[in-house]
Amino acid sequence: MRSDFSKKNTAKPGPDKSSRKRQIYRFTKMAIMLSLALVLSVVEAWLLPQGILPLPGWKLGLANIAILVTMYTVGKREALMVAVYRSLLILAFGGNIVGFGFSLLGGVAAGFTMYVLIEIKHVSIFGVSIGGAAMHAIGQIVVAMMFAKSIYIVSYLPWLMVASSFAGGIIAFLSIPVIKALDHIGNEMIQ
Amino acid sequence: MLKQDGQSDTSELRPEKKSNRRFRFLPGDAMIIGMIVVFCIVFWAGFFIYQKTTDKKVRYVRITQDGSVTMEIPMDKFTEPTEFYLPGKYGDVVIYISSEEVYIKESECTDKICVKTGALKKIGDGAVCLPCRVVVQIVGGKGDSGNVSGSSDFGEVDAVAK
Numbered sequence: 001m002r003s004d005f006s007k008k009n010t011a012k013p014g015p016d017k018s019s020r021k022r023q024i025y026r027f028t029k030m031a032i033m034l035s036l037a038l039v040l041s042v043v044e045a046w047l048l049p050q051g052i053l054p055l056p057g058w059k060l061g062l063a064n065i066a067i068l069v070t071m072y073t074v075g076k077r078e079a080l081m082v083a084v085y086r087s088l089l090i091l092a093f094g095g096n097i098v099g100f101g102f103s104l105l106g107g108v109a110a111g112f113t114m115y116v117l118i119e120i121k122h123v124s125i126f127g128v129s130i131g132g133a134a135m136h137a138i139g140q141i142v143v144a145m146m147f148a149k150s151i152y153i154v155s156y157l158p159w160l161m162v163a164s165s166f167a168g169g170i171i172a173f174l175s176i177p178v179i180k181a182l183d184h185i186g187n188e189m190i191q
Numbered sequence: 192m193l194k195q196d197g198q199s200d201t202s203e204l205r206p207e208k209k210s211n212r213r214f215r216f217l218p219g220d221a222m223i224i225g226m227i228v229v230f231c232i233v234f235w236a237g238f239f240i241y242q243k244t245t246d247k248k249v250r251y252v253r254i255t256q257d258g259s260v261t262m263e264i265p266m267d268k269f270t271e272p273t274e275f276y277l278p279g280k281y282g283d284v285v286i287y288i289s290s291e292e293v294y295i296k297e298s299e300c301t302d303k304i305c306v307k308t309g310a311l312k313k314i315g316d317g318a319v320c321l322p323c324r325v326v327v328q329i330v331g332g333k334g335d336s337g338n339v340s341g342s343s344d345f346g347e348v349d350a351v352a353k
Contacts, residue, residue: 056304056319072212096301098321118211122219130220134227144319149258150326152317155238158231165227176214 030070030078037066037086038093057102057140057156058163061133061171067111068129068175073182076115083107101143109139125179126172133168137161242315248331250314252293254286255326265332266290282323298323 041063048060063086071079087103095103110132117128137160144153254262256279272289274296282299292310295318305320305327317328 056308096322117223120219122217123223124213124215124217124220126216127220127223130227131223134223144321147321148255148319148324148326150255150319150328152255152326152328153319155315155317158235161227161231165224179212179214 026074026078029074030082033066033070033074033078034082034085034089037063037082038089040066041086041090055159055163057144058160058167060167061136062174064110064129064132064168064171065175065178067107068114068125068171069178069182071114071118071128072125072175072179076118080108080111080115083111098143098147101147102140105143106136106139110136125176126169129172129175130165130168133164133171134161137164242331251330251332252288253326253328253330255328257281257324263330266293266329277325279323279325282320284320284323284325286327293327293329294318295320295325295327298325 044060044062067079067083070082084104084107087100087107090103091097091100113135114128114132117123117131137157141153141157141160145151250266251263252266253260254277256277261277266288267290269288269290272287275286275288277284277286284295284299284305285297287294287296292312294310295305295308298305298320300320300322302322305318305325308318311318311327311329314329314331317326319326
């Protein structure tokens with residue numbers, strides 16, 4: 001009797017208790033990762049205001065740790081959502097429109113690249129991160145060309161791309177222990 | 192995917208997909224890095240060759256503001272260093288020009304990337320202030336008169352000298 005009633009109330013025919021629990025779990029994890037990404041971007045602005053290399057537009061991108069970890073521990077779609085929401089929230093917290101353009105288009109380009117690369121068998125987390133970083137550089141250059149309305153900026157692409165790939169490798173290296181640690185925590189939480 | 196028949200309940204609840212966990216460096220990664228390196232080398236070499244083959248000796252300073260060229264003058268004409276105050280819709284910029292070098296001295300932008308870029312000396316150098324939508328670059332030109340025809344690197348604008 002009771003089970004029939006609960007079945008009628010559910011929107012979809014499928015979801016039982018466990019899958020709803022799973023949805024909530026995923027959603028919560030995504031929200032935590034989003035806040036972590038925001039915190040990391042703020043912390044990076046404090047710690048490394050200039051970047052490490054003297055290349056304009058280049059930075060380490062610590063917030064990408066959160067996006068990469070989301071991709072591996074929660075899901076690919078969630079990681080894309082984190083990337084988009086992060087740029088929207090940074091704009092809301094007082095970023096400028098140019099930085100928003102960089103962050104959004106770069107993030108979406110990198111996100112889709114990683115979305116594809118993560119399923120390829122012979123590509124590890126390093127390849128995923130480096131490929132995403134390289135596409136992020138292309139996205140950035142496209143945005144810069146759109147804002148400045150000058151094609152000249154494209155000559156800067158090789159430098160930025162190599163430096164970004166370097167950063168992507170570091171980010172992958174930093175993400176591995178986080179992903180491994182989250183596996184243990186996740187299993188305890190869900191029981 | 193690892194299959195664990197013994198644990199029925201928790202493994203089904205586990206939300207993450209484990210099959211894509213690859214933390215060791217694999218050949219595919221080397222291929223991706225190789226592709227990036229090849230792309231960069233080809234891109235850079237093409238750009239380099241393009242600049243070398245076109246014989247352009249005279250250095251012009253070109254200032255582009257919001258997509259339109261506002262100034263394009265041979266650098267040799269600046270025997271005395273000059274500072275240009277460039278007002279704009281998005282922000283104002285002060286540009287220093289001498290016969291030796293060009294740089295953005297001051298800018299109203301927040302990140303100051305354009306100021307940090309430093310002095311531009313060679314053909315092909317450039318400084319960009321994205322918040323102010325200003326691009327300062329040194330392009331090559333042929334003539335020694337004030338004529339600026341053919342100096343456009345990409346042929347996208349017919350420049351107007353002021």
